[in-house]
Structure formats: structure tokens, C-alpha cells
Amino acid sequence: MRKSIFVVLSLLVLASMLLAACGGSTPAPSTGGDSGSSTSGGGDAPADGKRVLKVWSFTNEIRTMAVAFEGFYPDVEVDVVYTMIPMTDGEYQTKLKAAIGTADAPDVVALEAAFVKEWVEADFLADLNDLLPLAEELGTFPAVIQVGSHDGVTKGFSYQATPGAFFYRRSMAQECLGTDDPDQVQAMVADIDKFVETAAKIKECNPDYFTVGTSGELFNPFLANRSQPWIVDGELVIDPMVVEYIEFAKLMRENGYESQAQQWTEGWFAGMSDSLVGADGNPKKVFSYFLPTWGLPYVLIPNSGDTGGDWAMINGPLAYQWGGTWVGAMKDSPNLDLAKEFIKFVALNEENLTNWATGVYTNEYLKAIDPTVPDDQAQAPGDFVSSQVVVEKITSTFDGSELYNWLGGQNNYEAFGQAAPRVNGSLLTGSDDAIQRALESQRDQYLNGEIDAATMWRQWLDLVRSEFPDLKLPEPPVQ
Amino acid sequence: MKLTGINRNYYGYLFIMPFIIGFLAFGLYPIYNTLALSFTDYTLMSRDGSFIGLRNFEVLFEDQLFMKALGNTWLLWMLNFIPQIGAALLISAWFTNIRLRIKAVGVWRAIFYLPNLIIPAVVAALFNSLFAFYGPINQFMVRSGFMPEAMHFLQNAVVTRGIVVFIQWWMWFGQTIIIVMAGMTSIPVHLYEAAMVDGASSGQMFRRITLPLLKPILIYIFVTSLVGGMQMFDIPYLLTDGRGAPSNSIMTNNILMYMKFASSRGHIGAASAVGVLVFIMTTVCALGIFFFMRDRDESTFDKSIRKWFGRKNGNGNGKG
Numbered sequence: 001m002r003k004s005i006f007v008v009l010s011l012l013v014l015a016s017m018l019l020a021a022c023g024g025s026t027p028a029p030s031t032g033g034d035s036g037s038s039t040s041g042g043g044d045a046p047a048d049g050k051r052v053l054k055v056w057s058f059t060n061e062i063r064t065m066a067v068a069f070e071g072f073y074p075d076v077e078v079d080v081v082y083t084m085i086p087m088t089d090g091e092y093q094t095k096l097k098a099a100i101g102t103a104d105a106p107d108v109v110a111l112e113a114a115f116v117k118e119w120v121e122a123d124f125l126a127d128l129n130d131l132l133p134l135a136e137e138l139g140t141f142p143a144v145i146q147v148g149s150h151d152g153v154t155k156g157f158s159y160q161a162t163p164g165a166f167f168y169r170r171s172m173a174q175e176c177l178g179t180d181d182p183d184q185v186q187a188m189v190a191d192i193d194k195f196v197e198t199a200a201k202i203k204e205c206n207p208d209y210f211t212v213g214t215s216g217e218l219f220n221p222f223l224a225n226r227s228q229p230w231i232v233d234g235e236l237v238i239d240p241m242v243v244e245y246i247e248f249a250k251l252m253r254e255n256g257y258e259s260q261a262q263q264w265t266e267g268w269f270a271g272m273s274d275s276l277v278g279a280d281g282n283p284k285k286v287f288s289y290f291l292p293t294w295g296l297p298y299v300l301i302p303n304s305g306d307t308g309g310d311w312a313m314i315n316g317p318l319a320y321q322w323g324g325t326w327v328g329a330m331k332d333s334p335n336l337d338l339a340k341e342f343i344k345f346v347a348l349n350e351e352n353l354t355n356w357a358t359g360v361y362t363n364e365y366l367k368a369i370d371p372t373v374p375d376d377q378a379q380a381p382g383d384f385v386s387s388q389v390v391v392e393k394i395t396s397t398f399d400g401s402e403l404y405n406w407l408g409g410q411n412n413y414e415a416f417g418q419a420a421p422r423v424n425g426s427l428l429t430g431s432d433d434a435i436q437r438a439l440e441s442q443r444d445q446y447l448n449g450e451i452d453a454a455t456m457w458r459q460w461l462d463l464v465r466s467e468f469p470d471l472k473l474p475e476p477p478v479q
Numbered sequence: 480m481k482l483t484g485i486n487r488n489y490y491g492y493l494f495i496m497p498f499i500i501g502f503l504a505f506g507l508y509p510i511y512n513t514l515a516l517s518f519t520d521y522t523l524m525s526r527d528g529s530f531i532g533l534r535n536f537e538v539l540f541e542d543q544l545f546m547k548a549l550g551n552t553w554l555l556w557m558l559n560f561i562p563q564i565g566a567a568l569l570i571s572a573w574f575t576n577i578r579l580r581i582k583a584v585g586v587w588r589a590i591f592y593l594p595n596l597i598i599p600a601v602v603a604a605l606f607n608s609l610f611a612f613y614g615p616i617n618q619f620m621v622r623s624g625f626m627p628e629a630m631h632f633l634q635n636a637v638v639t640r641g642i643v644v645f646i647q648w649w650m651w652f653g654q655t656i657i658i659v660m661a662g663m664t665s666i667p668v669h670l671y672e673a674a675m676v677d678g679a680s681s682g683q684m685f686r687r688i689t690l691p692l693l694k695p696i697l698i699y700i701f702v703t704s705l706v707g708g709m710q711m712f713d714i715p716y717l718l719t720d721g722r723g724a725p726s727n728s729i730m731t732n733n734i735l736m737y738m739k740f741a742s743s744r745g746h747i748g749a750a751s752a753v754g755v756l757v758f759i760m761t762t763v764c765a766l767g768i769f770f771f772m773r774d775r776d777e778s779t780f781d782k783s784i785r786k787w788f789g790r791k792n793g794n795g796n797g798k799g
Contacts, residue, residue, distance in 0.1 A: 090721075090741055093741065094740070094741040094745075097523040097524065097741075097745045098523065100523065100526065101526060115743070118524065118743050118744070122524045122525075122744075123525075124524075260612050260631070261611075261612055261613055262611070262612070265608075265611055265612075265613075266608065266611065266613060266614075267611060267612060267613030267614075270613065276613065277613070277618075278613075278629070279613070279617040279618050279620070279621035279622070279626075279628065279629035280621055280622070280628070280629075281618075281621075281622055430743055430744075431743050433743060434742055434743050437720070437722065438722065440720070441720050441722045441723075441724045442724075442726070444631070444634055444724070444725070445634050445724070445725045445726055448631050448634040448635075450634055450635060450636070450725060450726065451726055455726075459726060459727065462542075462543045462544055462727075463544065463722065463727070465542065465543075465544075466542050466543075466544040466545070466735070466738070466739075467738065467739070467742045467743075468742075469538045469542070469749070
């Protein structure tokens, strides 16, 4: 009796193991089948006969694009998988790297400016050179192509160009500088020396006023004005601009010209809506923010509370670009033709770019195509697109718009349109992200007086050495 | 009869097979694979690698950061383990003390355990906001006059380490209390009764009865905590910038390993080398704990040593 129970139990265990093994292995062959059949363009037909394009992104913008794409090509279903951790600790990049070559690998990937070069320099993205004539037709800004290319091969295109700007509060300019006129304020911050003089004036005007939220905002503008990239011939280059930036940041901190709130934290955002309160209970005000094209609709306006209309936009002390989303296709994607079609639509389709910038993609518009999109999925007008042709056509439509009024009567498109062709995309390399994060990690303690300059540079070089053991490192600039 | 015996053994093997297979696939194979990878220069972004011998380890030992990470991990673990085991022993002794008769022990124990249920990522984000420059701690300290002006708590190495240690302690001491209490309640009550009859104080009972009989439990806690502590990752990773800021003061072994793995090219070989060294270190220390905390009277190892030296010390009846 007992023996038979053992037999039955063992059989059950064996059977469950077999079932488990089968359950684990069934999806694998079917995905393998997918990749085999769909290269021919026949499609890996799910139940409703639609082809599936796997798109990975760190930003919801791509979802809007995907839905719009479905609307343009009703026979294609785009299934977008998100990883919504954009610029914090690099989880998206890690997940993407780990997925290469597996059945989970996406067909189309969104790549942020901070790490797009890693991918363009590596060997996983498809060659998109055949789309270049289209880009030429649309007048895609040179920096956008530069960043998406390596060794003459273009592997990524972007729907955005991201020249940077300087946004300031008109009321504070009127109070402390005697004018809120953009041209006159631009003259007062035309270079870094003048910027610091103006910062002193603002501090003198009211000790609870800060010129910037954090000097961290100026890291990008300084970096954009280097003469060399971080790595030249296997050796780390510490450009004089980098050293100058650290000295500048220290000066801003010691004179109380910055609010000391860290970028992307509550305190930093609070300054935008005038709700910043110091630990002593006094309200504080922040005069300006360094933000690029996308910073206006996505960062500044949503966080500005009721300060709308009190802002103005100028070029500021340094020309720069910051961020941007490129899209590329995986080289060994089974849906490469469809992926290219998607990229063409996202970055190189005049109608789409016009719709994108002018706020056509409202929630209702997207819902009509795909009823399952969330209620907050929409594209507000004002994102700056990568095509000069489109920019020139739509610039005048922003006169008198909501954005125009928010900026106290300024056309942001016009200003960005002048800055975009001047942006230099050649300084970006695949290692920037790690090197810059390492420096930021050490910078704040130096500014805070926890460590001295020599220690900061040494610890930064240690971090860089740990991450790039084969890189030749220079002597630290301060010893 | 003989046949049944063989069959029974055979069924036994069948029953442990799922575990063995699971262990081979998810335990032993990853260890083997990590070891194999640590001798290569394999990266995620190149998808191929060649055998480079011990080069990864050489690089690691030249790396200031690795030494720093090792030191940090030990420091952070010890600073949280000592108060953790201390608090657990003290509270458990109170809870199980038959003289004190504390009410609603289960409720207290549940309350102490609660922090363990919060996701570490949430805890880290919470403390990051609490201690921000414009955060509530600064607002409170300055407005109530404890501090002249706001400070960057998370830019100060000592404060940041203190916060990590506190979070680790706060999250895990409830778990330790549960295990220690389980151990204490399994000690026969008649031992304490006899001790009370003989006029023993609470302190004496704790030292002479509770602690010795709790030794196996303590060894278990010690070893599991060590293994967990050497792998400390989420709290220090998420509390600051994921790079051990300020000044690498909370950079742990696993953060360094993750950094190498997530670096621009994804150096799996180098990351595996860190993993292998941490594995070796943890194994050696865990074995060390077993060796030094073993029951000397019952250990065959000790007996053989005694035989070797021909000495007779103790006669094995210390524990009545």
C-alpha cells in the first residue's frame, strides 16, 4: 500500500517537472519561428493578422509616435514596451544591453543623447544610410545626423533638435536689473564673466534671490564649448573648459548665487513655481533655468504653477545642446523593413513632424486610433523638431499661441531655429555618460567644502580608471 | 526486503531531484559561469571575449575603488550587525522573560517586523527626500533652532553612512527578533525554573542558560547576515547617485560590480571578477564562523587534535 503511494507521488512529481519543462520551452521555438518567417516580410501573424513591432523606449513620447504610426499604417500593430526610468541611474541602458541577441530584443530602440553614441559606435544597430537623402530633403540639422553617425555610417535619426536656452523671470529682471527686455538681458549675461556680474547684482538686490537653481545646469553648456571630446586616441582629455566649470560652480556656491537644490529634486522644481521655501522659513526665488527645447514643454511649463507669462527666453552665456531622443533599428531584427518604416515616420516624415510640433496629437486623436492609451498620453505643441524645412514652415504659427503668451510674447520656435544650425554634435562620444556622472558625483562634495579640489580630481580619476581600466589618464589639473 | 530498501532509496532521490536540478541550474551553473567569465574580457557591447587569464583580478587589485568598496562593505555591515543582534537579543530576552510577562508580544513583534515589508527602493527614496537640502529634516532642524542653517546631509560621508546603517538596522532587526525569539522559546522552561529556585538573577540566566543554548541560532543569524551584508546593494545604490557618493563612502562590492556590468560597454568579465572575489571572501568568512563558534566538546576535529597531542582536557560533560 505504502509503496504504491510512493509510486504515485513520484510519478506526480516527475509529471509536474515534465510539464514545467514543457511550459518553459514552448515559447522559445515559436519566437524562433517568428524570426525565421518574418524576414521575408510575410509577417508573424498573431490572431488578428497584424504584424508586431517591438519598440523599447525610456520616454512616453515614443508611445505617442507609435500610436500615430498605427494611424498612418492601419495594417501594422506597434506594440511598445516601456522602461520608464529615463535619466536616473541608467537602468534602461542596462536592460537593453542585456537583451541584445535574445528573443526579447526589440526591433526599434529609443536612445538618449547621453548614451546614443555607445550604440552608434557599437555593432548592433542597422545601417540607415539609405535614409540620408530623405534627411537632406527635410533639412535635418547637421548636429542631429552627426550624433547619430559613426565612421560614415548613420545608425540613428531623431525627430528633435535640442539647442539649449536660458529662461528667466521677467519680474525679477525688472526689479533687479532694471529691464525685462530679452535683448538687454542677453547683453547682461552675454558671457560667463558678465553672467557672474549679473548674479552679484541679483544677490545684492535681494539676498533671498538666487540666479540659478543649481550650477549643475551649466555643466552641459560648459561641456558643449570644449575644444576636444573626453577621449582622444585612448587618452582622457581634461579640457580647460571642464576646469573652468568647476571653478565657476565653486564661485556660484560660495557667493550664494545658486539655491543649492539638486537638479531634478523637489527643491529645484519648487523654484520654477515660486514655492521654494528655505530651511529658515523664508520664501526664496530663482531667477533663471538653463533648459533646452524639450525643457520648456516638459519641465518648465508643467512645474511653473501660476508664473506663466513672467518668463522670457534668450540664448544665455554659452551656446549648447542638451539631450534628445534618437531612434535606431536593431541590425538582426526580423522586422527590419518595418523598423525602418517606423524610423522614417518618426524622424523623417514631414507631416508627422509638423503634427508633432503643432499639437495635433491630442489625447482624443490618439484614443481614436487606439482606445487603450492612457488619459494623459498626448503631445503638447512646442517640441522643437529636427527638420529645418518643417521649422521654417511652422515658426509663424506659434505667434500668439499659448506658448507665446507664456513667454511674455516671445516666439520660442524662432529663437531655437536660429540656434539649432550652430550646434556642434561632434563632441559626443560613447564614454561621456560614465565620465560625466563620475565627475558630478565628486563635484558636489567639493562645492560643499567636504573635500578639496585635489581630492575631487583624484577621486574622479579613480572612478574613471575603475570604469575604463585601459584608458590613459592625465595628471589631475589641481594637485 | 532488500529490494524494498533499494526502492525506497530510489524514491528518495526522485523526491530531492527537483531541488537538485534547481540547484544545478540556478545555483551551481551561475557560479561556474561567473568563474569562467571572470577569466575573459567579455563585454555586453561586443558579444565576444577571449581568455585573458588573471588580468581582470590584477586590474581589480590595482583599483583603489575596489579596496575602498571592500572596506565600506565590511564597515557598513558590522556597524549594522552589532546593534541589530544586540537589540534583537535584548528585546527577545524581555519578551520571553517569564518574570516580566510583557503583554501583546505578538503585536510588538509584528510592528518591529513591519519595516521589512517596505520595498528597499521606497525606503531609500524616502530617506533621500527626507534628508534633501530643502527637505523636511533641514526645515525642522533649522526652524526649531537645532542647526544654524540647512546642511547637505547626503554630501557628508559620516551622515550618509549613518543613514545607510540605520536603514539596514531598522529594516532587519525585526526579522532577527523573530528568529532569536523562536530560539529562546524552544529552550526548556524547567531550566529557568530550576535556576530561579537556585536564586539565579535574570542576567545570570541569560548568560548561563539562554546564550549557550542559543548558539546554533546565533551562528545561523551571523552567517546569513554576513552573506546578506557582503551583498548589500539596494539601499546604498538608491540613496545617493548609484556611485557610492559622497566620496565613494557608501560604495559597496555589489555597487562596484553593477557599475562594471552597467558601464558604457558592459564589462561582464570585470564584473564577474568582483563577484568571484566576494564569493571567495564570503565563503572563507562563513567557514571561519562555523570553525570558531563550533561546539568544541562535540567536534570530531577537536578530538582528533587532542588525540594527536595526547592531551586530555575536559571530559565532555560540561553541558548537564
